[in-house]
Amino acid sequence: MMIRGKGRRGIDYSKDLAILGTWQRWTALAVFMVVLIILPFVLDYWTWNTGWLIFINSTIITIIAVLGLNITSGMAGQVNLGHSAFVMTGGFTMAVLTTAASWPMLVALPVAALFTGLVAAVVAIPSIRLKGFYVAVVTMAFFYIAQFAISKFDITGGMHGLTRISPPAIGGHVLKTSNYMGWFYFMMILLILCIIVSVNIKRSRLGRAFTAVRDNYIAAASLGINVPWVKLRAFFIGGLYAGLAGGLLASSISVIRVDQFTFWESIWYLGMIIIGGAGSTAGAVMGVVFLQLISKIMSIIGSAGWIPGNVSTPIFITYIMYGLIIILFVSFKPNGLISLWQKIKINYKRWPFGV
């Protein structure tokens, strides 16, 4: 008798590549969607305030930004220390378009994303000849130059930034009401679209080109991949995501200033990718949720007064925690949380024969 492992077995390649190949996955998806739809009502009812919904909304924005970085850095291997500047670019574009030019949000958002993508592609031009940490330094230089430039322009409000950005609205219907629910649904739909795009990039020809360039660009070039063009596209797509996240952020908090976007933000984004598992879409989402939850828990602990002498969480605890987490993951789990999940899955499939 042949012993067959658990799990699915495609009879052709399209079945094998399918994301939702099994009925278990379809069920999980359905349950997840139902949870998402009723989540805001539950939170609104049980926590008597919108604190958690605001937290979830900011997490969604961060996930979108990190998905972009995951494409540039995780899939294509171009370490990007300037992602926070890309988000800033998108945010300021959105703010200028919706407030000064009073464009409707649904038009301004794609334009902001596209503009940021183009900026990212321009930043990528020096990185065509470079690799590894040289690319990181280029993007870092871009971060400081962008910060400088935006703090000098009049249209972006200089150092003071822009305030009273028009709230998000579709056809006159304001999304960001007092309980943030419409805004939550809108961003959730965007997020799901972003995730679908990201997953599909990963298993497309372009995604395989990204992986090839990341793992060995000389071998990739000899296989006929146009390496500079692939790098440019990696930055462009990453920039699209960052611009989208920045636009959502600007509409969401209706105030935007240069010093909201620090260099540390870029490092957190990279850390989230490392923690989740570089190159994997699910990993990026996991990494963001993990770090966001930790910072939320720390701020709850801080405001509960368990740390003597401080009203809120002292900033150094955040740095120490994040630093330790990044160091521990890089040292001991370099493939991130997603590798844990995959290990569980493999063990389940092979049981009782595997490790």
Added chain:
Amino acid sequence: MDAGTNLLYLVVSGIMVGSIYSLIGMGFVITYRTTNVFNIAYGQFAVLGAFIAWSFIGSPPGPSASLQPVTRLILPLAIPLTVICVIVFGLLVERLLFRRMIGKPVFVTFMLGLGLLVLLRGLIMLMWGGGGLRALAPTIPVGSMTIGNIPIRKELFWSFGLALFGALAFLFFFKKTRLGLAMRAIYDNQIAARCLGVSARLNSQIAWVLCALIATAGGVLIAVGGTGVSMGLENLVLVVLAVVLIGGLDSLLGSVVGGLILAIGNNLAIYYSANYIPGFDSIFKMILILLILLIRPHGLMGTKPIERV
């Protein structure tokens, strides 16, 4: 001052600041050459070293006397203690973090450096409180003096001398001593060097200790030069990046060249752009980095890497 003297002043003070930059750049180059680690946490090394030095040396007596450390000591005791602490720190970093990274891809060590950067920043804030600026009691003569008719700060002149001494000592160490030879061998071909009996571990330890010591020296010299000890010293990493990228990541001599170019260029840029673009000096080094990476990615004096599949 007339225009000529002014230009001369800018160049001379640029050379002096540049010598400090060169010394700091060497600390970066050493870890890159021996352990192949791109030490992005270098700025935090300088901050930590400067804060340790402040804890033993203290602030100058005066209005800020309330901010004196409890462990303040006399200078002949304070300097060796600082050095010991920094050496221990360097060894710890090597043992706990980077020893297990020998032979790992650059991306991994880079991310580890980022983690270290964040962690050190938190620890420094925890130990010394991030906010305040602490003046450092002068460890070298301060005041003003003139060379010819150019006014120069005395501490800058002394820093210049110390940095020059340090840089020469390094060049001597690497070119003329057995240990320096061993470290160069490790950089060129790790496996061959180990076959010949060179200890990669010892070299890595030496590299990290030297890196921490030089970062401390740089941080202290810059703090004495007037900026004081604060978290702001961490921006030194940007200076260092500019210096080593201009000079070439694996060239000690290159970091001398890079330091001089950066400091003199920075002086001139500040002076001549002040009327047109205020604050231009803050991104001058970034533009230099971009230019050098566009034109000559391996730096002026670095070796061009040969890529094989």
